[in-house]
Amino acid sequence: MKKLYRELLEIPGAPSFESHVKKHLRGALEPIAEEILEDRLGSIFGGININSKGPRVVIAGHMDEVGAMVTGITEEGLVKMKALGGMKGDVFLSQHMIIYTDDLEEIPGVTASKPPHLTRGKKEEKPLTFDELRLDIGAESKEHAEELGVKIGQQIIPRNHYTVTADGKKIISKAWDDRFGCAMAVDILEEFAGKDIPCALYGGGTVQEEAGLRGAKTATYMLDPDIFIAVDCSPCQDSFGGDEISGKLNEGFLVRFHDPNQIMHRGMKKHIEEVAEKHGIQFQYYHSKGGTDAARAQLSRSGVLVATVGMPARYIHSTTSMIHQNDYEAVRAVLKELVKTFDKETLETIKKNV
């Protein structure tokens, strides 16, 4: 795995705070892209083979990660937070979180939780929502917190503890969702830069996916693609039982055939399955209760052929998450083979297969 993956994982970037991620992504795109396009919300894409007469193809990650925003400080000096993205309060108890200033100076803290000594013998309290949690930065009063640099509107992100598991196969980190997709988009562009491909290929990252697929709307309008592939992490249920369509690590990339915002285009589904089967690339079907940027991209202009090439990931939308390197290989392999097939004729065949 290229070092860009880890580099992007380490950068804080809640929805609407993607600028530092974008700066790094731009740095990775500049040496390979023939042009770099940015929309007014902040999404960024680099293109190769841009004068091709073939289809316009986009591979997109999203730059934001779930995080929070400072909404106030109590008289006792505890920081109030608002979730940016879907997060449950109970998985954020006693967690290391960092408030970032605009210059990425760190104000570290821990989310307050009651140890059993304080709750023993008492009736069980209902679990807190994320927004009811308080971040303890060690401030002794509201004024003290302000002196330490806390301001309303700053972003809050879990401290990262990037870890490779003992078997060397899995990696635990914050923000796999979806720096994985951003790094993969660059990875695929790099693969084909200067080579003969049948399409104009753009890769990069959107903003504010976790806040309601917002960046995908404007980015897709700007890029005006024929084909848009969202590369995004989807939550696996395999450590909690699960079934054959709820995602497993080490079973290949996910064909997200249905989610509440998108029924996978049947022509795209057929094409992706055929390409994967032809090249012996492992995949699994996946049904989701969430959405990806593909859902928003498909409704751009007069419609776009979209698909999500999903990356199985455990525990996303918490402080951390786990992926398997074999699944990374499967995602990379299928994207690589797909790009080679996206010529005019294939585009027409995909369109007809509805």
Ligand SMILES: [Zn+2]
């Ligand atoms: Zn995502």
